[in-house]
Amino acid sequence: xxxxxxxxxxxxxxxxxxxxxxxxxxxxxxxxxxxxxxxxxxxxxxxxxxxxxxxxxxxxxxxxxxxxxxxxxxxxxxxxxxxxxxxxxxxxxxxxxxxxxxxxxxxxxxxxxxxxxxxxxxxxxxxxxxxxxxxxxxxxxxxxxxxxxxxxxxxxxxxxxxxxxxxxxxxxxxxxxxxxxx
Numbered sequence: 494x495x496x497x498x499x500x501x502x503x504x505x506x507x508x509x510x511x512x513x514x515x516x517x518x519x520x521x522x523x524x525x526x527x528x529x530x531x532x533x534x535x536x537x538x539x540x541x542x543x544x545x546x547x548x549x550x551x552x553x554x555x556x557x558x559x560x561x562x563x564x565x566x567x568x569x570x571x572x573x574x575x576x577x578x579x580x581x582x583x584x585x586x587x588x589x590x591x592x593x594x595x596x597x598x599x600x601x602x603x604x605x606x607x608x609x610x611x612x613x614x615x616x617x618x619x620x621x622x623x624x625x626x627x628x629x630x631x632x633x634x635x636x637x638x639x640x641x642x643x644x645x646x647x648x649x650x651x652x653x654x655x656x657x658x659x660x661x662x663x664x665x666x667x668x669x670x671x672x673x674x675x
Contacts, residue, residue: 572654
């Protein structure tokens with residue numbers, strides 16, 4: 494009996510399963526930027542239900558950004574250094590959908606910023622990390638899926654360099670809903 498045959502059993506099967514999963518993940522990471530399979534992996538919240546809500550909102554926002562009317566949102570706003578957001582995208586060689594796939598979404602439920610009851614998500618201009626108030630975002634997704642997708646696009650605009658006050662947070666979201674549907 495050869496060495497391999499001596500060690501067949503649960504461990505070998507476990508290693509085989511792990512290698513198959515790694516190969517599957519590697520194939521998914523070779524998908525084009527913004528592909529739904531890679532996009533969903535950007536949600537990294539600890540709570541499974543909140544993470545699922547963010548994933549669904551990401552996929553919905555991705556689909557909305559495929560609409561030419563929605564993509565005009567990038568011409569409506571400028572970055573904190575005065576460039577239109579469509580120009581920022583062009584500098585990165587990205588579309589809105591592609592840039593969305595470069596962002597990471599993390600749970601911020603325990604952060605002070607989520608304690609005020611008004612925020613669902615937040616970031617700083619040019620940051621590719623979006624913090625999500627998990628349970629509150631999940632409730633928003635359940636009540637109004639379109640609004641949760643608009644929030645994702647809102648945070649994408651900040652990641653491209655949009656500041657706030659002015660425009661107000663409410664004005665940004667209202668413009669996203671106007672362009673991208675409600």
